[in-house]
Amino acid sequence: MDNPVSFERRARIGIITIDSPPVNALGHAVRVGLVAALEEAGRDPQVEAIVLNSAGRIFTAGADIREFGKPSQAPTLPEVIAAFDRSAKPIVAALHGTALGGGLELPMGCHYRVALAGTKIGLPEVKLGLLPGAGGTQRLPRLTGAERALDMIVTGNPVEAAEALELGIVDAVYPDGIALDAALDFIEKTGVDKLTATPVSSRTDRIANTDPAVFAAARAKLAKEKPNLFSPQRCVDAVEAAVQFPFTEGLARERALFQECMASPQRAGLIHAFFGEREVAKIPSLPAGTPLRKVEKVGVIGAGTMGSGIAMCFASAGIPVTLVDAKPEALQAGLANVRRTYEGNAKKGRISAEEAERRIALVQPAESVDALSDADLVIEAVFEDMELKKKIFAALDRVCKQGAILATNTSTLDVDAIAEATSRPQDVCGMHFFSPANIMRLLENVRGEKTSDDVIATIMDVARRIGKVGVLVGVCYGFVGNRMLHQRGREAMSLVEEGAAPEQVDAVLKGFGFPMGHFAMSDLAGVDVGWRIRQERRKAGAPDAIAPNWLDRIAELGRYGQKTGAGIYRYEQGDRTPRPDPEVAKILEDYRREAGIAPRPIDDQEILERCLYAMVNEGARILEEGVALRAVDIDVIWLHGYGFPAYRGGPMFWADQVGLGKIHDTLVALHDKTGEPHWKPSPLLERLAKAGQTFASL
Numbered sequence: 220m221d222n223p224v225s226f227e228r229r230a231r232i233g234i235i236t237i238d239s240p241p242v243n244a245l246g247h248a249v250r251v252g253l254v255a256a257l258e259e260a261g262r263d264p265q266v267e268a269i270v271l272n273s274a275g276r277i278f279t280a281g282a283d284i285r286e287f288g289k290p291s292q293a294p295t296l297p298e299v300i301a302a303f304d305r306s307a308k309p310i311v312a313a314l315h316g317t318a319l320g321g322g323l324e325l326p327m328g329c330h331y332r333v334a335l336a337g338t339k340i341g342l343p344e345v346k347l348g349l350l351p352g353a354g355g356t357q358r359l360p361r362l363t364g365a366e367r368a369l370d371m372i373v374t375g376n377p378v379e380a381a382e383a384l385e386l387g388i389v390d391a392v393y394p395d396g397i398a399l400d401a402a403l404d405f406i407e408k409t410g411v412d413k414l415t416a417t418p419v420s421s422r423t424d425r426i427a428n429t430d431p432a433v434f435a436a437a438r439a440k441l442a443k444e445k446p447n448l449f450s451p452q453r454c455v456d457a458v459e460a461a462v463q464f465p466f467t468e469g470l471a472r473e474r475a476l477f478q479e480c481m482a483s484p485q486r487a488g489l490i491h492a493f494f495g496e497r498e499v500a501k502i503p504s505l506p507a508g509t510p511l512r513k514v515e516k517v518g519v520i521g522a523g524t525m526g527s528g529i530a531m532c533f534a535s536a537g538i539p540v541t542l543v544d545a546k547p548e549a550l551q552a553g554l555a556n557v558r559r560t561y562e563g564n565a566k567k568g569r570i571s572a573e574e575a576e577r578r579i580a581l582v583q584p585a586e587s588v589d590a591l592s593d594a595d596l597v598i599e600a601v602f603e604d605m606e607l608k609k610k611i612f613a614a615l616d617r618v619c620k621q622g623a624i625l626a627t628n629t630s631t632l633d634v635d636a637i638a639e640a641t642s643r644p645q646d647v648c649g650m651h652f653f654s655p656a657n658i659m660r661l662l663e664n665v666r667g668e669k670t671s672d673d674v675i676a677t678i679m680d681v682a683r684r685i686g687k688v689g690v691l692v693g694v695c696y697g698f699v700g701n702r703m704l705h706q707r708g709r710e711a712m713s714l715v716e717e718g719a720a721p722e723q724v725d726a727v728l729k730g731f732g733f734p735m736g737h738f739a740m741s742d743l744a745g746v747d748v749g750w751r752i753r754q755e756r757r758k759a760g761a762p763d764a765i766a767p768n769w770l771d772r773i774a775e776l777g778r779y780g781q782k783t784g785a786g787i788y789r790y791e792q793g794d795r796t797p798r799p800d801p802e803v804a805k806i807l808e809d810y811r812r813e814a815g816i817a818p819r820p821i822d823d824q825e826i827l828e829r830c831l832y833a834m835v836n837e838g839a840r841i842l843e844e845g846v847a848l849r850a851v852d853i854d855v856i857w858l859h860g861y862g863f864p865a866y867r868g869g870p871m872f873w874a875d876q877v878g879l880g881k882i883h884d885t886l887v888a889l890h891d892k893t894g895e896p897h898w899k900p901s902p903l904l905e906r907l908a909k910a911g912q913t914f915a916s917l
């Protein structure tokens with residue numbers, strides 16, 4: 220392989236360039252190259268100052284994450300940075316695109332930093348369950364002061380170049396152009412002779428009078444907002460060390476804390492989540508070079524909350540949308556939702572007022588699908604009624620141009636049956652958005668039996684263009700996410716029936732790391748939604764229709780959840796906090812008595828195992844059936860659609876950590892005890908457990 224770091228001299232300036240696509244990660248070869256180039260610059264008597272810059276669109280994305288967990292190879296990143304820090308010749312780092320993690324720690328080991336406008340600069344290690352481990356926690360406070368450094372390191376959020384200049388992270392910002400030219404200009408304007416090789420590590424002026432209260436406040440905030448997370452607290456410890464100890468001792472403390480984070484299971488989960496998000500975009504079965512269809516105009520049918528939310532996904536990406544609803548009032552309500560949302564975003568300063576108007580104007584109303592004759596992609600988002608959907612798809616078949624992609628947003632109905640209502644099932648697919656569609660990042664793209672490869676490739680690309688995490692799934696009831704949720708829901712319901720309180724079940728799930736419990740989520744979504752579906756399925760005589768249960772009783776009383784001020788919990792005016800309700804306790808008591816159930820105390824471990832193992836077993840069935848491509852696809856669906864704690868990596872990754880043998884044995888025990896077929900371990904889980912393998916090994 221070519222050396223990923225090159226050195227050249229232009230007059231009195233030595234230029235070190237990293238060129239290691241795609242993101243100039245600081246892997247072993249780059250580190251070796253950096254040390255060699257620096258030595259060459261040091262040796263060359265004609266070099267008086269050095270520029271460190273990078274080729275490509277990103278300065279560097281930091282340490283090579285793929286090397287984590289493997290034995291480290293010298294020179295390590297801290298060793299490389301120490302060499303830059305020690306250089307007798309001044310070094311100017313030229314930043315562009317993105318400078319993240321080690322990709323900022325390295326420039327902070329240089330003596331000056333210049334950046335092109337818009338460059339994103341930050342230390343996002345905490346998002347991977349880590350802390351900056353190559354001097355970032357010691358050098359950033361020396362540039363910005365401890366309080367701002369704490370904020371950047373604990374949130375992991377980057378700042379743009381202009382803010383970095385204000386904070387003292389960079390010394391100059393250039394409007395645009397080439398970062399190397401900016402650095403050369405900076406040197407010329409300052410004068411090579413005036414540059415000094417004063418390392419950031421030697422500075423103490425910005426940290427000298429740090430109020431220790433900032434650390435106590437940061438710890439208290441984290442304990443409240445991120446009680447389950449390990450690395451943010453270690454970030455605070457490391458920044459505190461910067462103000463408590465001389466640089467070298469602080470650095471040693473940072474290293475020790477970094478190693479603790481590296482060893483934590485949360486780091487493994489978060490890095491799995493990072494790579495997972497990128498992995499799901501790759502569809503191994505698609506032939507290389509599968510062409511993409513053009514998607515420049517979109518139609519959305521149904522102007523309800525879902526339809527108008529989907530329309531906003533496209534408008535926000537600058538793609539014009541025709542929003543269709545046969546009912547004028549519904550159409551107006553949908554447009555009003557679009558306007559309200561964008562105006563709200565502008566008020567909060569997330570977008571400019573002009574941008575809000577531009578997006579609003581991209582959503583055009585229509586009362587008939589006839590308006591969709593030139594749409595490249597149509598997404599149907601009417602309510603879950605097969606006959607209605609078939610009628611709509613038959614109409615689309617008549618109206619839409621050849622090659623248009625016809626997608627349904629159904630969450631429960633058979634995409635293949637919908638496709639059969641058209642003469643072009645190869646163009647039909649599912650695009651299952653999650654509510655609120657303009658916010659939730661997950662998109663389950665559903666491949667029908669006859670969906671063509673180029674349609675699949677196109678909708679995966681559309682997901683990327685509208686900022687979603689698209690995951691390809693196959694056709695089945697509930698696809699991947701809701702099918703597994705259904706399992707968790709059934710167990711949560713049974714646990715309450717047997718004696719647990721809804722708030723106990725929810726507390727266990729929240730303790731595990733879900734942002735809200737199962738029943739609080741039902742109240743948010745509306746208890747009536749599931750109730751109506753259950754009623755329909757019972758009426759239709761569906762063989763797997765759920766027998767009347769205690770939740771029906773709650774719905775029958777008009778307790779629909781947050782929207783009616785009471786559901787499984789009660790809510791106080793203007794407050795979304797779920798509060799246990801004695802009325803519900805009484806409903807449960809009556810229900811159990813009438814059903815002849817003697818309530819028993821249920822411990823938290825049983826709740827956790829039954830709720831999550833049921834999901835894992837279903838996930839294994841989903842894999843076996845090929846409905847999900849890989850275990851990681853299931854993980855990503857749960858991470859982005861259902862609030863599965865990212866630091867646990869997703870349900871299948873978590874199951875691998877628990878051990879499939881243990882899960883299998885518990886499933887067998889539950890099956891033996893209850894005789895319920897859903898507890899029978901799926902053949903895949905059984906095979907893996909017996910072979911001592913993991914889902915990741917598939």
Ligand code: 3HC
Pocket residue numbers: 241242244277279280281282283284285296317319320321322324343344347349350351352353355494497498
């Ligand atoms: N190490 C190894 N691979 C990386 C990487 C890294 N730091 N960052 C990105 N990649 C890989 C991605 O996995 C992807 O690989 P693929 O093409 O095989 O799927 C490829 O580079 C392109 O990445 P993206 O698709 O994410 O490209 P984008 O342009 O959308 O985003 C980015 C670029 C903003 C830099 C984004 O990749 C990112 O956020 N990367 C991680 C940044 C980060 O967390 N850095 C800290 C690393 S830890 C560290 O530095 C420790 C130190 O303190 C000791």
